[in-house]
Amino acid sequence: MTLVHNWQLGRKMEYPYFESRPERQFAAVFNTNRCIACQTCTMADKSTWLYSRGQEYMWWNNVETKPYGGYPQHWDVKSLALLTDNGKNPTTWSTENEDKDDKKSPYGLYEGETIFEAAKTRNLNQWAVGYIPTDKEWRFPNIGEDTAASEKMNDELKLAQEVSVLPEHKRWFFYIQRLCNHCTYPGCLAACPRRAIYKRKEDGIVLIDQKRCRGYRKCVEQCPYKKPMYRAQTRVSEKCIACYPRIEGKDPLTNGRPMETRCMTACVGKIRMQGFLDDNPKNPVTWLVRHHKVALPLYPQFGTEPHIYYIPPRWAPRPYLRQMFGPEVDAAIEKYTAPSRELLAVLQLFRTHQAIFFEYRIEEGPKVYETTINGKKWEYYDDTVIGLAKDGTELVRLKVEEPTYERPKQHLNSI
Numbered sequence: 237m238t239l240v241h242n243w244q245l246g247r248k249m250e251y252p253y254f255e256s257r258p259e260r261q262f263a264a265v266f267n268t269n270r271c272i273a274c275q276t277c278t279m280a281d282k283s284t285w286l287y288s289r290g291q292e293y294m295w296w297n298n299v300e301t302k303p304y305g306g307y308p309q310h311w312d313v314k315s316l317a318l319l320t321d322n323g324k325n326p327t328t329w330s331t332e333n334e335d336k337d338d339k340k341s342p343y344g345l346y347e348g349e350t351i352f353e354a355a356k357t358r359n360l361n362q363w364a365v366g367y368i369p370t371d372k373e374w375r376f377p378n379i380g381e382d383t384a385a386s387e388k389m390n391d392e393l394k395l396a397q398e399v400s401v402l403p404e405h406k407r408w409f410f411y412i413q414r415l416c417n418h419c420t421y422p423g424c425l426a427a428c429p430r431r432a433i434y435k436r437k438e439d440g441i442v443l444i445d446q447k448r449c450r451g452y453r454k455c456v457e458q459c460p461y462k463k464p465m466y467r468a469q470t471r472v473s474e475k476c477i478a479c480y481p482r483i484e485g486k487d488p489l490t491n492g493r494p495m496e497t498r499c500m501t502a503c504v505g506k507i508r509m510q511g512f513l514d515d516n517p518k519n520p521v522t523w524l525v526r527h528h529k530v531a532l533p534l535y536p537q538f539g540t541e542p543h544i545y546y547i548p549p550r551w552a553p554r555p556y557l558r559q560m561f562g563p564e565v566d567a568a569i570e571k572y573t574a575p576s577r578e579l580l581a582v583l584q585l586f587r588t589h590q591a592i593f594f595e596y597r598i599e600e601g602p603k604v605y606e607t608t609i610n611g612k613k614w615e616y617y618d619d620t621v622i623g624l625a626k627d628g629t630e631l632v633r634l635k636v637e638e639p640t641y642e643r644p645k646q647h648l649n650s651i
């Protein structure tokens with residue numbers, strides 16, 4: 237094991253390989269508040285990469301309903317149970333006395349063990365704690381869809397307690413959109429005895445070399461997110477490839493510019509924005525994740541430094557969300573509920589172009605509205621946001637205030 241820095245945990249941790257960061261990291265931000273679970277992303281992925289024999293039960297992208305849904309079934313409950321080991325590994329965070337503006341520790345300090353450290357402490361003969369899901373657990377990609385959790389009491393008269401009022405609904409569910417996180421410290425890569433898994437220097441995409449893989453399924457076992465999948469037909473494992481030909485700009489549609497993946501561009505709910513984490517504070521993904529901290533990683537306590545980031549759902553119980561997205565969740569929801577001028581502008585960019593935005597600019601506009609949110613004055617400005625390509629070309633220009641069109645009289649009541 238070597239010591240590497242994991243900024244999501246605010247500390248160094250043990251990992252089998254040396255720290256090596258890509259030039260820029262493939263990443264995406266998903267706004268869980270807007271997902272309608274239409275599964276268009278899932279089908280876009282399926283119809284592009286997963287339509288061959290042996291891939292019938294493979295869904296690199298899936299959208300599951302929390303708290304009961306999961307693909308494979310119970311993946312998060314089981315991975316968390318293995319990590320916490322019946323409470324022997326308390327997965328707590330210290331947010332006291334931490335300089336949270338420090339780029340090295342933006343969420344505070346994780347005090348528990350990661351999946352790698354837990355395997356070492358428990359003298360397991362593997363790099364990370366993990367398990368291989370049973371065949372049954374892969375059978376239902378969307379089990380538990382739209383099934384709500386409830387605090388309903390047995391006593392009929394207490395039904396009134398189920399009111400759905402912010403900040404926390406008593407009856408709730410939400411959708412979580414899942415794909416490989418192209419982690420900085422992948423459990424899959426650490427586990428592979430064949431060294432068939434590698435992380436690309438240019439964009440941080442994690443791939444399985446199909447020629448080296450022998451199908452031992454160590455990656456399936458030690459990825460806590462259960463995103464590598466074994467294909468019985470070829471007897472090797474496969475996983476999300478981040479549509480790398482598109483990322484490389486091979487698709488003629490964007491004139492050689494890096495292009496977002498299929499699942500991102502297909503998103504009907506406009507909840508997804510994909511790009512790269514880099515050092516530019518005006519890169520929209522970098523700004524949402526590293527500067528504004530409104531988008532958070534999924535189960536950062538696993539320790540893999542995952543790179544799909546989520547704007548948390550406003551209405552779900554906070555303890556559940558804190559376990560899922562870490563201690564910054566309350567602040568993130570507060571920022572989303574009363575969005576700043578800049579956040580409101582950046583949110584307009586979601587799903588407005590297939591080419592990846594590398595930078596944004598905002599031109600200030602007039603104030604058009606003001607109100608009170610959570611007891612504080614909130615103002616709304618009709619600013620203009622501009623999304624720029626890698627070479628600085630202007631790709632889109634959008635107003636915060638949506639334009640409205642009035643139908644001419646002669647077309648009223650016509651279709």
Ligand code: SF4
Nearest residue numbers: 416417419423424459
């Ligand atoms: S999410 Fe799993 S499969 Fe993807 S890079 Fe991380 S550990 Fe590997």
Ligand code: SF4
Nearest residue numbers: 271274275277503505
């Ligand atoms: S396409 Fe978008 S809105 Fe539809 S399920 Fe996928 S992430 Fe959600």
